[in-house]
Amino acid sequence: MDDQQLNEQLHDCLFAIRAQVHAELKELAREAGLTDTQTDALWRLSRGPEMTARRLADRLQCDASTATSMIDRLERRGLVRRVPHPTDRRVKVIQLTPEGCALRDRVIQHTTERSPFARLDHESRLRLHELLRQAIDGTHSADEAADVVAIPEGERR
Amino acid sequence: MDDQQLNEQLHDCLFAIRAQVHAELKELAREAGLTDTQTDALWRLSRGPEMTARRLADRLQCDASTATSMIDRLERRGLVRRVPHPTDRRVKVIQLTPEGCALRDRVIQHTTERSPFARLDHESRLRLHELLRQAIDGTHSADEAADVVAIPEGERR
């Protein structure tokens, strides 16, 4: 197997894992009366420091206007609310409501429990984590990667 | 770091890698005048043995009617065509046109070249592949996984 083929195989694996995770997420979303995308957004909303509409759009790689309508729908369902930023009056902080938090917790727990990774032993998972981090950090600047992945210990969950 | 946290970290990595791949795919899709979803479908259309509308829907985890409209749009752009199945007259085989093939090749090449995985050395990629396969095979039946991932040597590309 040459390098090109190996890369393709890795992408096929990525696709397969994403498909498995997505299937679980979809099932949960259905129970909760949400769409896949909304469930995904809920998950992403809870990671990292302070969430704004702009930051959510960056994270979901969509236009700002798309984030606006996404937040509209989540707000209508009572899962998030828009709070004015204390110092910058242009910015709206997107906060999870208690119901939003509860659902977010269910999403994370449900997904990580049934994750394909859960079948690996602890050692394998550590090795996998190291390899993935290496791949991620190699292609993006540390800042960009940090925004998506790293969560300060105190702010986790 | 306990197991729950490690699992969450792994999912964050998965998200980050998917985001990087998606960003590359999006750029290419834009150039080609396609949407992300169409580009993804094009990629998936080319993997595995014989593609039918039903199989595409399974693979993209969407409803059959969604696959129908997706194929409609790809057909309108001249990237695929519907061919009657030789023995089962209910089935339509979805074939890539020459233009579809060319674009599909560009998508795969572009993405695998700029993939986060490309930065890992050969040894690391082999280890990563092994770990991912292990995670995939552990949670799904061999048959299901085979449909998504394994491609017989003769039919690849």
Add this chain to the structure above:
DNA sequence: TATTGTTATACTCTATAACTATA
């Protein structure tokens, strides 16, 4: 001037339900 967020608009994406044709 640049940035944050919104609105209006026009697509694409998506599932549900009802249908036809074939197995």
Add this chain to the structure above:
DNA sequence: TATAGTTATAGAGTATAACAATA
């Protein structure tokens, strides 16, 4: 009866362009 595919419909997701408010 079951399966492959389509159509009609309605709502969610999406980007573009134009805009207001604020930095």
